[in-house]
Amino acid sequence: MQHSQLYRLCGIIYFAPSHFVSCVIDKNGEVWYNDGITTKETFIYCGNIITISSDFLYSADAYKASILIYTRL
Numbered sequence: 001m002q003h004s005q006l007y008r009l010c011g012i013i014y015f016a017p018s019h020f021v022s023c024v025i026d027k028n029g030e031v032w033y034n035d036g037i038t039t040k041e042t043f044i045y046c047g048n049i050i051t052i053s054s055d056f057l058y059s060a061d062a063y064k065a066s067i068l069i070y071t072r073l
Contacts, residue, residue, distance in 0.1 A: 005073075008070060009070055010026075011023065012057065012069070013062030014048065014059065014065050014066060015063060015064060016063045017037045031046040031056075
């Protein structure tokens with residue numbers, strides 16, 4: 001018997017040739033952007049996962065989404 005599992009997207013790592021940036025998606029679906037070089041420890045609010053541009057989820061600035069991180073519900 002198979003049991004289905006539900007997962008939630010909770011993070012995206014974007015890579016460029018010599019650096020990476022990330023987004024964290026909290027339990028409410030709010031998306032937060034961080035680039036350790038420019039924003040340091042500060043996360044910048046980007047919007048809600050439901051209403052944010054899908055283009056942003058695929059790329060952030062010159063960085064391309066490379067790793068998606070999910071958590072099991």
